Amino acid sequence: MVVNGELVAQLIKKKVDCMSEKWENALIIYVICQNPSLMAITKYCKTQWAPKCEFKVFKHDEGYYVVNLETREDRDSTLYFGPHLFFGKAMIVKQWTANFNFHNEVLRVVPIWIKLLNLPLNCWCPESLSRIGSAVEVPIYADECTTKQLRISFARILVEMDVTVTVPHEINIADSEGVTFKQKVVYDWLPQFCQKCQKVGHSYERKAGPTTMKKVTQKWVEKRNTVFQEEAVVITDNELIPMEML
Known part of the structure; x- marks a missing residue:
């Protein structure tokens, strides 16, 4: 079709929705500061996540992986499993969405587990936790111990953060009576972010104040030959005679 004088490829909603359903249980994986092989990621998913159903792993040239799980149960249990580590390296795991963009999301927006220490017990319903999480960023899930209130020292929520x-x-x-109180937020893990190259995994810090560097100059110096004279003597039968007198 033509829109404002330009050609536009108009997609059929039914077909697009059908493909979206195919990937709705997929997860995006990105290992910070490492580039593991497809086989290594597949083995990791089998041993660490142990999904109940079969799954497929796809590698993208941008450096991330897509793990397509068959069931929502496997997808959600994997997200609950975090924070994720790949042999000691931090690993970002997030749910695939139709408008997913690697550079705009994986390198900037990261799912982070937060703890709400000593949160009042009457604030633990799903809607209240969602509202509290939205004061930090975009809430996704609460862990099982929080939803079932198996642990009351802190509530734990997965939040997507920039x-x-x-x-x-x-x-x-603000509680239902309008009384406002302060709530402490603790992060299970926060990735380093480099403001210079706009990537996660390391940080770039400028040193405060001017930096003075010594200027090194080269100067040509004439090479001179230095001759060392040694005093020599000749030994005769009677006495020692200096060499210069011979």
Whole structure:
């Protein structure tokens, strides 16, 4: 079709939705500061995640992987499993979406587990936790111990956060009576972000103040030959005679 004088490829919604359903249980994997092989990622998923159904792993040239799980149960249990480590290296795991963009999401927006220490027990319903999580960033899930209240020391929520900005360590919560209180936020893990190259995995810090460097110059110096004279003597039967007198 033509829109404003330009050709536009119009897709059929039914066909697009059908393909979206095929990938709705897929997860995006990105290992920070490492480039593992397809076989290594597949083995990791089998041993560490142990999904109940079969799955497929696809490698993208941008450096990330797509793990397509068959069931939503396997997908959600994997997300609950975090934070994820790949042999000691931090690994980003997030749910695939139709508008997923590697550079805009994996390198900037990262799922982070947060703890809400000593959160009042009457604030633990799913809707309240979702509202509290939205004061940090975009809430995704609460872990099983939180939803079933098997642990009451802290609530734990998975939140998608933009790691390029300063993260809050304290938020304000207003209860049903309108009383506002401060809530401490603790992060299970936060990735380093480099402001220079706009990538996660390391940081770039400028040293404060001017840096003075010594200027090194080269100067040609004439080479001179230095002759060392040694005193020599000749030994005769009667006496020692200096060499210069011979």
